[in-house]
Amino acid sequence: MFQNTIENERSNSKLSLEQQANKMKFRSINKFPPCNVGDTVRVKLPEVDRSKGDPQNILFAVVSISDDQYYELGNKNGTLHQLYSRNQFTVWTYFPGLIKHHKTFII
Numbered sequence: 001m002f003q004n005t006i007e008n009e010r011s012n013s014k015l016s017l018e019q020q021a022n023k024m025k026f027r028s029i030n031k032f033p034p035c036n037v038g039d040t041v042r043v044k045l046p047e048v049d050r051s052k053g054d055p056q057n058i059l060f061a062v063v064s065i066s067d068d069q070y071y072e073l074g075n076k077n078g079t080l081h082q083l084y085s086r087n088q089f090t091v092w093t094y095f096p097g098l099i100k101h102h103k104t105f106i107i
Contacts, residue, residue, distance in 0.1 A: 019069040037062050041073065041089040059092060 060073035
């Protein structure tokens with residue numbers, strides 16, 4: 001009898017963990033929707049890698065997508081060697097009065 005309750009508790013905890021993981025994945029997908037090849041994105045530079053006069057963000061374009069979750073980014077100077085996940089950058093929304101063509105950085 002004691003063994004049955006332990007097995008029930010284990011199976012219930014496994015189901016609860018799976019439900020929690022599904023909720024977390026759903027929230028992440030809604031918070032960071034996928035972007036397409038050619039979208040302009042903004043990558044924030046860490047403070048340790050820049051001085052006070054350097055820009056805080058750099059604009060890149062999505063060059064390719066691997067496994068539907070890893071993005072290769074590039075600009076007019078070339079592509080980055082590191083692949084980025086969707087939570088590491090934001091899709092850049094431009095201001096029409098400020099810039100005429102927001103896809104300037106596409107290779």
